[in-house]
Amino acid sequence: MKTQHIIEAVEAVQAAILANESQIESLDRAIGDGDHFINVRRGCEVLMGLRGEIAPLPPGEAFGKIGMKLLSTIGGASGPLISSFFIAMGKSLAGIAEPDRVQFAAAFAAGVEAIKSRGKADLGEKTMLDVLIPVSRLLQRLAEQGAPLPALCGQLAAEAHRNMLATRDMTATKGRASFLGERAIGHIDPGSKTCEVAIAAVCDTLKEPA
Structure with a gap:
């Protein structure tokens, strides 16, 4: 992985998030706080503006800078969670000029663990972690x-x-949706939808290395 791949992923994720705006907003209105998409869109816009700053950095430093920038610019419940993900990835990749797939997978796992720790959540609680x-x-x-x-x-x-x-089909135990109890059943979690859209977008940008 090179930092250019991170920049391409940021561009792809922003385009995909905007393309899925109506669905994500609809899901959030049903069981969320109503500001999830606004915060995610703001985060994407911030990262688009950060491309020039992270371009000369190695991937670990780029991820760390992304995390710190998101921490200071995204509000809502998702801001600290998403920023902790990138900060943890940056720490995992520190000193690695061009991470291979195994190293990237380990960094991704570290980011997910950071979200688990920060959000005090795990599988089956109707969140992005699912x-x-x-x-x-x-x-x-x-x-x-x-x-x-x-x-x-x-x-x-x-x-x-x-x-x-x-x-x-899950009952929510975290966030605003948890107050709805069984009424949240039948609704897809908006955070999980956002993550699915982002992951699909990143996967679409990847090509076989030369």
């Missing part, structure tokens, strides 16, 4: 197996989609 945890586990397994990049990306996108849909 997408991120399974995807992280699969990424680590496929990276260690040396899976071809197209197969790896296809499986990750499918795993994200499957687990995003699974949140529809």
